[in-house]
Amino acid sequence: MEVEEDWMTEEKKEEITLKIVRSTPSKNIKPKVATYTVPVTKGMTVLDALQYIKANVDHSLAFRYSCRMGNCGSCAVIANNKPILACQTQIMNLGGREIELRPLENFPVIRDLVTSFNEFHSKHRQVKPYIITVTQNGGEEKENEKEEGKTAKPEHLQSPEDLERYIQFAHCIKCGLCFHACPITSTNISFLGPQALAQAYRYLADNRDQDDHLRLEIVDTKNGCWSCHLIGECSYACPKGVDPALGIQLLRRKATAQKLGVTK
Amino acid sequence: MRFSPVMLLHYVTAILILAFGAVHLATHSFLDPAGYSGGIAYFTVISHFWNPLYAATLEGILVTVAYHGFNGVRNILLEFRQDRSWNRAVTVLLLLFGTVVIVYGTRTILIVSLGWR
Numbered sequence: 001m002e003v004e005e006d007w008m009t010e011e012k013k014e015e016i017t018l019k020i021v022r023s024t025p026s027k028n029i030k031p032k033v034a035t036y037t038v039p040v041t042k043g044m045t046v047l048d049a050l051q052y053i054k055a056n057v058d059h060s061l062a063f064r065y066s067c068r069m070g071n072c073g074s075c076a077v078i079a080n081n082k083p084i085l086a087c088q089t090q091i092m093n094l095g096g097r098e099i100e101l102r103p104l105e106n107f108p109v110i111r112d113l114v115t116s117f118n119e120f121h122s123k124h125r126q127v128k129p130y131i132i133t134v135t136q137n138g139g140e141e142k143e144n145e146k147e148e149g150k151t152a153k154p155e156h157l158q159s160p161e162d163l164e165r166y167i168q169f170a171h172c173i174k175c176g177l178c179f180h181a182c183p184i185t186s187t188n189i190s191f192l193g194p195q196a197l198a199q200a201y202r203y204l205a206d207n208r209d210q211d212d213h214l215r216l217e218i219v220d221t222k223n224g225c226w227s228c229h230l231i232g233e234c235s236y237a238c239p240k241g242v243d244p245a246l247g248i249q250l251l252r253r254k255a256t257a258q259k260l261g262v263t264k
Numbered sequence: 265m266r267f268s269p270v271m272l273l274h275y276v277t278a279i280l281i282l283a284f285g286a287v288h289l290a291t292h293s294f295l296d297p298a299g300y301s302g303g304i305a306y307f308t309v310i311s312h313f314w315n316p317l318y319a320a321t322l323e324g325i326l327v328t329v330a331y332h333g334f335n336g337v338r339n340i341l342l343e344f345r346q347d348r349s350w351n352r353a354v355t356v357l358l359l360l361f362g363t364v365v366i367v368y369g370t371r372t373i374l375i376v377s378l379g380w381r
Contacts, residue, residue, distance in 0.1 A: 226271055
């Protein structure tokens with residue numbers, strides 16, 4: 001109700017039409033466009049407009065969001081053919097009085113604007129997105145799985161230069177916009193995708209990570225870093241300024257250099 | 265299987281194609297004492313084959329172009345489908361084609377350079 005009151009007191013300057021592609025594949029409801037008119041206020045984001053519709057016009061509209069500040073990556077949608085975070089995009093900046101909203105491509109639709117991230121997360125998990133330290137018996141050990149009570153290991157020192165090598169890739173919020181934008185992902189279902197590959201590089205470039213084989217075994221494959229055509233749509237789509245295309249090229253360099261024995 | 269050696273060889277052959285290609289074109293144009301039009305005359309071309317270094321350059325072009333070309337086609341074909349049997353069929357078929365091209369090309373170079381005809 002509080003949301004409704006806010007909207008009632010805001011000065012209504014103009015209206016905008018939202019055309020939202022809605023479907024529910026599990027119930028065999030095919031995609032159709034639902035049209036909503038929303039009063040626009042200064043600074044209104046796409047997510048605000050969706051919340052307005054949900055609160056005042058159509059309670060059945062499904063969309064996903066959480067933090068509302070561009071940190072969680074939940075609200076990624078396609079607006080006027082542009083991949084955006086709904087919470088970070090002001091509706092007037094999209095241009096025009098009509099805005100078409102669609103769910104992300106390369107993700108199975110669950111309902112309306114909500115898509116399934118199962119495959120996306122599974123590919124992310126495949127590249128072991130965590131710091132691996134090597135135990136005394138040679139096995140791998142996740143940083144957060146160390147047994148308590150053991151002698152404390154020396155801390156992992158990291159210089160600003162070491163940090164610089166991977167920090168931009170650590171800004172990934174797993175919103176899936178790069179995965180949506182990648183044409184290879186839509187034609188090759190086995191391709192790991194820009195997000196997972198950039199994260200693989202993020203951990204390989206981290207000097208605290210002691211794994212020099214496991215992760216490269218996974219990404220140095222036809223459907224790993226070598227399937228990328230360097231189209232660069234992933235880097236263009238990323239709302240956090242990450243450059244996954246660069247990460248993939250650096251992965252290739254790392255894999256080749258390791259094979260030639262010129263680096264670790 | 266790690267894919268980087270395959271692609272490393274792909275890049276190396278690309279550079280070699282440029283190097284061999286430059287030698288090949290230079291031999292037939294400004295390096296030829298007979299000049300450009302004389303250099304591409306039939307009997308001048310044949311006489312180049314008698315030089316073992318030139319024959320080796322041609323063999324180099326043949327092998328590098330065959331590897332680079334067939335590996336490129338393989339990469340494209342593998343993106344059409346992602347199952348293991350397709351992967352194997354494409355690899356075996358292109359390996360076979362590549363071998364035939366190299367064997368036939370080598371045969372031609374040998375016939376001309378050693379005068380086997």
